[in-house]
Amino acid sequence: MDLPLIAPMLATPGTLPPAGQDMRWAYETKQDGQRAVVYLPGDGSVLLRARSGEDITAAYPELRALGGILGTTAAVLDGEVLVLDEQGRGDFQLLQSRMGLARSPGKAARRADQAPAHLVLFDVMLLRDDLTGQRYARRRKALESLALDGPFWSTPAALVGHGEQALRATRENGLEGLVRKRLDSVYEPGVRSRSWVKIRNMRTADVIVGGWVPGKGRLSGLPGAVLVGQRDAGRLRYVGSVGTGWSEAERLELARLLRAAETGRCPFDSLPRAAEARWVLPRLVGEVRYSTRTRAGLLRQPSWLRLRPDLAPEDSAADLP
Template identity: 45%
Template sequence: MGRLPSYRPMLAQLGPLPPPAQHDLWSAEMKWDGVRGLAYAEAGALRLMSRNGRDVTLAYPELYPMAAALGGRDVVLDGEIVAFDDAGRLSFGALAPRMHQRNPAKVAELVRAVPVTYMIFDVLHVDDRSVVRLPYDERRELLEGLVTPGFRWQLPVAFGGDPRAALEASRALGLEGVVVKRRDSPYRPGRRSADWTKVKNFSHLEVVVGGWKPGAGRRSGRIGSLLLGGHDSGGRLVYVGHVGTGFTDAMLTALREELAPLERPGSPFAVPVPREFARDARWVEPRLVGEVRYAEVTGDGRLRHPSWRGLRPDLSPGEVRAPGASLGRAASEGA
């Protein structure tokens, strides 16, 4: 058999759970917060390709034995490469040092310190046959017959029935959410489709606006993103991230009017904002409080995937604490 054909991963759309009347048409899987990877197992050797088509095989040598554990079959698998923190929790921050490292000595050191696991959730090709046109249920059955879970690769469970139970389980486990997949749908390489819908869990946090960056394209001449902060246990305003989504046009107009009289020449943050976010920033007096929802807090105290919810005029800036600050108000629990 010749070289396996190349594929691009199918992508999910963000959206809600399907309505109860359609629950039997869908299957739910946990959403793993890692990096996407297609695994090409051919002649007992493994090749890993990133979502954008880059060869990342050298970064994850602990996954190499997976190719020899497929019963001699040549296959293309789809999955997520994940890592866990010292407490055994899924952590994108723990994975970050692995993602761009290619130096063999440093990779070997990281394998010992932060080993990865490959969460396999689909199969695209088996021997000389593409299976992307098969419905999800048939591909899942095929996958379960092909893959025997190993020390560094797993075949996570797919949940039938009411996907709300899967979403609740993901929340209890501290995971990012679920992906619901139509059971009769084919795999659509390189396409984003509502046949796969990601439903995320978010937390809420109050933040202080310390600046903003001008927008581009459709937002040219308007606010592109807000630079956000919170107070640490010493009372200093520290940068916690930037948010550029969740705004309506009316919100953007109102924010520009609120921020205009607060402009100041320098940053209000106690520690310099990263250069890529400070460039072209318009700094303001830290008087406006808002609320965002977010997926998680990274190890350096930054918000991952924040989305703007609105201003909180009922709160004063001094009440707002950065994630992990030991004093003051806690983050909102779903307000």
């Protein structure tokens, strides 16, 4: 059977709904992986396409067994490819060692032994017939009826209502957050829809500014990003580059403070990979928001919140792994 290509539906950033609307939504754990649309034509084969449409099947040889899992029943499924850490959580750094290997089957097979992939399934767009026009609740019931749980794939439960409790549980377990999906919504291929809303668990940290990178274009002469660190056993450990979160006035004030603190010496214990970096004395403390940390301790998706003139640089040693 020739299956139609279906672009994945995308979620918009947001928050929990008003309490009175809670039961109109299903809540799924937000996964930190590579989006994959799974095509099962019913002839024993399987095709995985990334969000870009690229064929990534060969990058994940352990998922080939999915081809025969539904027999001759044709299906198109939506999911996310993960590599799990010791706690069973998706680890994007581990996954990066698996991505981009579709044209290197030998290397993909070796990496599959070292860091096996796991496919989390959360929607079905075709099951014999096109289901994209059906409500989420009906599609979800169809997906769960397939009982797709195996050594390298699973169908985690979706919770109807109780969003606040679900979000708290993800936060307590160190997970990225939730995706809430309206029960009566249809599947909108390729659309970033308000019927799906992603809710991230964001953390905050106090950091020391140790350098900056000049901006481009209209930001010429101003900081495009600041390089930040935290104290660790008396050293200033680099934890990332922050390039968003300022108003125009805040960026101008930050530029003034950075120029006053200029130095020719990198203050971090190891030299960050940052072209055109300019160093400053490590005396400015700021507060940033971020989602998670990498295994190396770098902040993921950091955004500037505010300067902290009330804090001394020695106060920035917080939650380093």
